[in-house]
Amino acid sequence: DTGVSQNPRHKITKRGQNVTFRCDPISEHNRLYWYRQTLGQGPEFLTYFQNEAQLEKSRLLSDRFSAERPKGSFSTLEIQRTEQGDSAMYLCASSASFGSSYNEQFFGPGTRLTVL
Amino acid sequence: AQSVTQLGSHVSVSEGALVLLRCNYSSSVPPYLFWYVQYPNQGLQLLLKYTSAATLVKGINGFEAEFKKSETSFHLTKPSAHMSDAAEYFCAVSEDYGGATNKLIFGTGTLLAVQP
Numbered sequence: 001d002t003g004v005s006q007n008p009r010h011k012i013t014k015r016g017q018n019v020t021f022r023c024d025p026i027s028e029h030n031r032l033y034w035y036r037q038t039l040g041q042g043p044e045f046l047t048y049f050q051n052e053a054q055l056e057k058s059r060l061l062s063d064r065f066s067a068e069r070p071k072g073s074f075s076t077l078e079i080q081r082t083e084q085g086d087s088a089m090y091l092c093a094s095s096a097s098f099g100s101s102y103n104e105q106f107f108g109p110g111t112r113l114t115v116l
Numbered sequence: 117a118q119s120v121t122q123l124g125s126h127v128s129v130s131e132g133a134l135v136l137l138r139c140n141y142s143s144s145v146p147p148y149l150f151w152y153v154q155y156p157n158q159g160l161q162l163l164l165k166y167t168s169a170a171t172l173v174k175g176i177n178g179f180e181a182e183f184k185k186s187e188t189s190f191h192l193t194k195p196s197a198h199m200s201d202a203a204e205y206f207c208a209v210s211e212d213y214g215g216a217t218n219k220l221i222f223g224t225g226t227l228l229a230v231q232p
Binding site: 107 | 120148150152157158159160161162165167206208210217218219220221222223224225
């Protein structure tokens, strides 16, 4: 068990550019979540996958945001035409829908995005 | 709708003193409750979780929390603070029912400082 990994750890971009983040969940976890955390706040839910199906999206996820989880393994979060308000820490978490750690979400280290 | 309120955005204690971090929740169904800790520029680590098995929950690093339905509270305690406990702590709630995504709703966090 190597935990949840996220890449890159840091991303600095100019306003208007597109960015893509990757999340590799714990291998046996079928549930995957994306959250966004701004300074001084708790994480806010963005979207949820069960296997490869995206089953819920928050109102926070504007049309500029898209997430995928092909084959139910890793996931990507893309932000198009970035805005300064997109600057935040993007956190990925995974969990199992069965077993002793049912419903425990394990978080990755996050990707910190800075939009200049 | 679910929500979490953490009273006290900043708490300061002396090393060796009792730690008490407050969390109140709102949920329309029996909740799952969690406490996470976050160190600077890192992801979230699960301290403990309540899943209706027992009202007093013991977690890692000597922390525990008690679920009080009548008070809708899930306060986090530790008998004796250590310098390494200095971090930000988040309380979170999720709902578990058929078809639920089990997304986490977080409070705004409490920054714990431990004075020597």
